[in-house]
Every structure is written in structure tokens, then in C-alpha cells.
Amino acid sequence: MIDFLARSGRRYLDALASLGRASAFLVQLLGALPSLFTRFSLVIKQLFSSGVMTLSIILVSGLFVGMVLALQGYNTLIGFGAEESLGIFVAKVLVRELGPVVTGLLFAGRAGSAMTAEIGLMKATEQLSGLEMMAVDPFKRVYAPRFIAGFFALPALAAMFSAIGVLGGHLVGVELLGVDAGAYWSQMQAAVEFREDVLSGLIKAVVFGFVVCWIAIFQGADCVPTSEGVSSATTRTVVYSCLMVLGLDFLLTAIMFSV
Numbered sequence: 311m312i313d314f315l316a317r318s319g320r321r322y323l324d325a326l327a328s329l330g331r332a333s334a335f336l337v338q339l340l341g342a343l344p345s346l347f348t349r350f351s352l353v354i355k356q357l358f359s360s361g362v363m364t365l366s367i368i369l370v371s372g373l374f375v376g377m378v379l380a381l382q383g384y385n386t387l388i389g390f391g392a393e394e395s396l397g398i399f400v401a402k403v404l405v406r407e408l409g410p411v412v413t414g415l416l417f418a419g420r421a422g423s424a425m426t427a428e429i430g431l432m433k434a435t436e437q438l439s440g441l442e443m444m445a446v447d448p449f450k451r452v453y454a455p456r457f458i459a460g461f462f463a464l465p466a467l468a469a470m471f472s473a474i475g476v477l478g479g480h481l482v483g484v485e486l487l488g489v490d491a492g493a494y495w496s497q498m499q500a501a502v503e504f505r506e507d508v509l510s511g512l513i514k515a516v517v518f519g520f521v522v523c524w525i526a527i528f529q530g531a532d533c534v535p536t537s538e539g540v541s542s543a544t545t546r547t548v549v550y551s552c553l554m555v556l557g558l559d560f561l562l563t564a565i566m567f568s569v
Contacts, residue, residue, distance in 0.1 A: 332528045339457055339527070342449035352455035360421040360456070361463030365470070367416055372404075372471035375412060376478025379403055383479075384487050396489050397498035400479035401472075405502060405511045409472035410465075411559050414518035417464050418551035422526035425456050426547040429530025430540035438531075453531065457523045464519030465512060472511065510566050517558055522551045 346353055383399040429452065432438050438448050476498070483489040502508070526547045533543035 328532070331532060332524070335528050335531065336524055338449050339453055339524070342447065342454040343458060345447075345450040346454055346458060349450070349455070352451070353459050356455045356459035357463060360417075360425070360460045361467065364417060364420050364463070364467060367420060368413060368467045368471050369474050371412060371416060372409075372474040373478040375408060375471075376400060376404065376475030377482045379408070379475070380479035380482035380487070384483055384489070393487075393489055394493040395497055396479070396483045397476075397494035397496075398501040400483070401476055401498045401502050402507055404472040404475040404479075405507045407511075407559070407563075409475065410468045410511050410514040410518055411555060413464060413468040413471045413515065414522060414555040415552055417460070417467060417519075418522045418526070418555065419548055421460060421463070422522050422547050422551050423544045425460070425523070425526040426530040426533070426544045427540060429453070429456075429527060430533040430535075430543050433531065433533065434535040434537070434540055436535075448531075453527050457527055460523035460526070461516075461519045464522065465515040468511065468515035468518075510562075513566075514559060514562050517562065518555050521554050521558065525551050525554065 379400050380396060383396050383403075384393055387393045387395060387399065429438075432452065438452065441448050441451060480491070480494060484491045484494055529543040529547045529550075530540075533539045
């Protein structure tokens with residue numbers, strides 16, 4: 311019993327210490343962001359790495375998610391004689407929830423893990439120490455460009471996910487199941503509102519981008535500089551990011567619906 315309490319207390323203290331290091335890391339990271347105004351080329355390079363290289367999986371996933379939503383929604387709505395409202399169903403579900411959430415999960419699995427592995431490898435091979443010896447701040451040269459690039463890339467990817475998902479819903483609902491194309495698009499345009507739907511999804515995507523990039527970069531910078539340490543840090547990035555995306559989605563949804 312004593313050993314169990316000791317192990318539990320040690321894990322709690324380790325988690326608390328890690329949270330403290332992550333908070334201090336975030337403060338330094340945010341302080342390094344103004345330096346990017348003179349190093350915009352670094353941000354462009356990381357935008358390609360974290361945004362463009364993730365685009366293919368986002369588009370393919372969005373297309374199939376939209377197609378599945380249309381198929382499931384049609385089978386449900388037709389029982390109420392409301393199959394003409396399929397466009398509303400697909401658009402609201404994608405823009406409000408599935409767009410930012412699924413994009414956040416995919417971004418964490420692809421771009422987030424890549425950030426952690428890259429930074430962890432730089433730490434393991436002492437490249438970060440070499441930068442410090444040359445009076446180059448890793449926060450300004452390595453961490454900040456990746457953070458701001460991922461922060462802007464995730465909302466853009468979420469918008470593309472939702473757009474291609476709506477197109478996938480059209481392919482199944484209109485072309486395959488025979489829903490009227492005019493009803494699909496006109497009812498969607500009439501029912502989807504900017505503040506309640508588009509803006510809420512955008513806020514979620516921005517928050518997810520902030521949190522996922524923070525976790526990914528911190529785990530890489532804080533990992534044990536060995537191959538096993540980098541592997542463990544990459545795993546923690548994906549797990550923590552997915553849990554945070556799902557938890558924050560519930561919290562943000564509850565706040566938005568209560569306002």
C-alpha cells in the first residue's frame with residue numbers, strides 16, 4: 311500500500327513538474343514570436359512542411375467523411391420524409407464539429423508527430439546545443455517558426471476538410487441517391503449561419519492549432535535525447551494532442567451553446 315501511494319505521488323509530482331515546464335516553455339515561445347517578422351522565410355518553409363504536406367490526407371479524409379455523412383444522413387432523414395434537408399445536415403456537422411475535430415486529430419498524427427520527431431532528433435544529435443553555442447536562440451530559429459506555421463495551417467486545413475466534405479456529400483446525396491441538387495445547396499446556404507456555425511468551427515480550429523503545436527514542440531524539446539526518448543515523446547504528442555482536441559471540443563461546444 312505504501313509503495314502504491316509512493317508511486318502515485320511520484321507520478322502526480324512528475325506530471326505537475328512537466329506541466330510547469332510546458333507553461334514556462336510556452337511563455338518563452340510566445341516571447342520569440344515577434345522575431346519572425348524579420349525571418350518570414352522560416353515560417354513559409356514550415357508552412358509547407360506542416361500544411362501542404364498534410365493536405366493530401368486531409369482532402370482524402372474529408373471526401374470520405376462527407377460521403378459517409380451523406381449516406382448515413384439520407385438513411386435517417388428519409389424515414390421522416392426530410393431527405394431534402396441532407397445538405398443542412400452534412401454542412402452543419404462538418405463545419406461545427408467534424409471539420410475542426412478530425413482535422414485536429416489528423417494534424418496531430420501527421421504534422422505534430424513530425425515536429426516532435428524532428429526537434430527530438432535535433433536535440434539527440436546536439437544540433438540545438440550547437441545553435442546555442444553559436445549564440446542562436448532555438449526558440450527564435452527552431453521552435454517559433456514551427457509553432458506559428460502549425461497555428462495558421464490547422465484552421466486552413468479544417469476549412470478545406472469541411473469544403474471537400476460538403477462536396478463528398480453532394481456526390482453521394484445528389485449523384486448517387488437522387489436528392490435534388492437545388493434543394494441540397496439552397497437549403498444549406500439558408501440554414502448555415504456565419505456566427506453559430508462557421509465562426510464556432512473556426513474558433514475550435516484555432517484553439518486546436520495552438521494546443522497541438524504547443525504540445526508537439528514542447529515534447530520534442532523536453533524529450534530524453536536518445537532514440538527511445540524521441541520515440542516516447544512522439545507517442546506522447548499524438549496521445550496528448552488527441553485527448554486535448556476531444557476534451558477541448560466538448561468544453562468549447564458547451565461554452566458556445568450556453569452563450
